[in-house]
Amino acid sequence: MTVILEARHVNKSHTVHQHEEHQILKDINLQVRQGEFVTVMGPSGSGKSTLLYNISGMDQVSEGSVYFAGEKISALPEKKLAKLRLNKMGFIFQHSHLLKNLNLLDNVVLSAYLAKNSSKEVIRARALRLMKQMGVDELASHNITQASGGQLQRISICRALINNPDILFGDEPTGALNSRTTAEIMDILDNINAAGTTIMIVTHDVKVAVRSQRVLFMLDGKLVAECNIGKYNKQQDIKARESVLSEWLTEQGF
Numbered sequence: 074m075t076v077i078l079e080a081r082h083v084n085k086s087h088t089v090h091q092h093e094e095h096q097i098l099k100d101i102n103l104q105v106r107q108g109e110f111v112t113v114m115g116p117s118g119s120g121k122s123t124l125l126y127n128i129s130g131m132d133q134v135s136e137g138s139v140y141f142a143g144e145k146i147s148a149l150p151e152k153k154l155a156k157l158r159l160n161k162m163g164f165i166f167q168h169s170h171l172l173k174n175l176n177l178l179d180n181v182v183l184s185a186y187l188a189k190n191s192s193k194e195v196i197r198a199r200a201l202r203l204m205k206q207m208g209v210d211e212l213a214s215h216n217i218t219q220a221s222g223g224q225l226q227r228i229s230i231c232r233a234l235i236n237n238p239d240i241l242f243g244d245e246p247t248g249a250l251n252s253r254t255t256a257e258i259m260d261i262l263d264n265i266n267a268a269g270t271t272i273m274i275v276t277h278d279v280k281v282a283v284r285s286q287r288v289l290f291m292l293d294g295k296l297v298a299e300c301n302i303g304k305y306n307k308q309q310d311i312k313a314r315e316s317v318l319s320e321w322l323t324e325q326g327f
């Protein structure tokens with residue numbers, strides 16, 4: 074299958090205490106195939122979020138290269154990179170980061186207005202269609218204080234999908250949700266992945282990781298292990314997948 078995202082010998086350092094260099098990512102080599110659903114796990118502080126931000130072009134690697142759909146994005150000027158992120162990538166975070174001075178529909182359409190690939194009418198119709206699919210269309214004219222955490226996360230998924238991205242990145246997208254809402258959001262992500270969108274998310278939660286095809290494990294800035302659990306299908310016994318993954322995580326000392 075085609076590789077959509079690749080990291081080659083990626084290092085990332087931050088300067089701390091004025092001159093001291095702190096190396097966060099250490100020689101990361103990684104390939105994500107088109108249509109895959111990959112999760113990244115590991116202890117707090119191991120570098121999971123840093124990995125996500127550096128391979129999605131949200132942050133700049135210190136050394137090494139990142140390729141997206143065959144193009145070396147780690148060398149792109151910021152303007153070109155921003156355009157590529159806008160058109161080809163979607164992002165969801167632990168907290169929805171929606172704008173409080175816009176209603177929820179306007180939050181969803183904003184990045185499509187910026188991308189200017191379609192008319193405003195077409196974009197609004199697509200946004201309402203997405204919001205309907207996610208069960209939040211009735212909240213279109215509400216603001217962020219008038220929706221629950223789960224509803225806001227559905228809205229941020231609509232926002233991430235509005236430009237029809239090839240890949241969806243998530244940094245703890247269910248981290249602030251209860252277990253029932255987590256399962257609902259994961260059902261949505263399963264469907265998005267089944268429709269062809271590649272997904273890569275960082276999570277602490279086995280119940281989230283169990284939905285992915287491949288789990289990468291990070292320790293002290295390095296990718297140290299991976300577990301291939303195969304594509305999740307709704308007929309499968311989720312408990313069996315969970316126990317395979319939990320056993321593997323125990324082996325990693327998690």
Ligand SMILES: Nc1ncnc2c1ncn2[C@@H]1O[C@H](COP(=O)(O)OP(=O)(O)OP(=O)(O)O)[C@@H](O)[C@H]1O
Nearest residue numbers: 087088089095097116117118119120121122123124
């Ligand atoms: N901008 C920065 N400047 C200096 N250090 C940073 C910066 N960003 C992250 N770090 C450090 O890099 C390390 C990895 O952070 P990161 O957030 O990537 O870890 P994580 O595995 O996602 O952690 P968590 O699970 O707690 O979210 C931490 O020690 C953190 O303090």
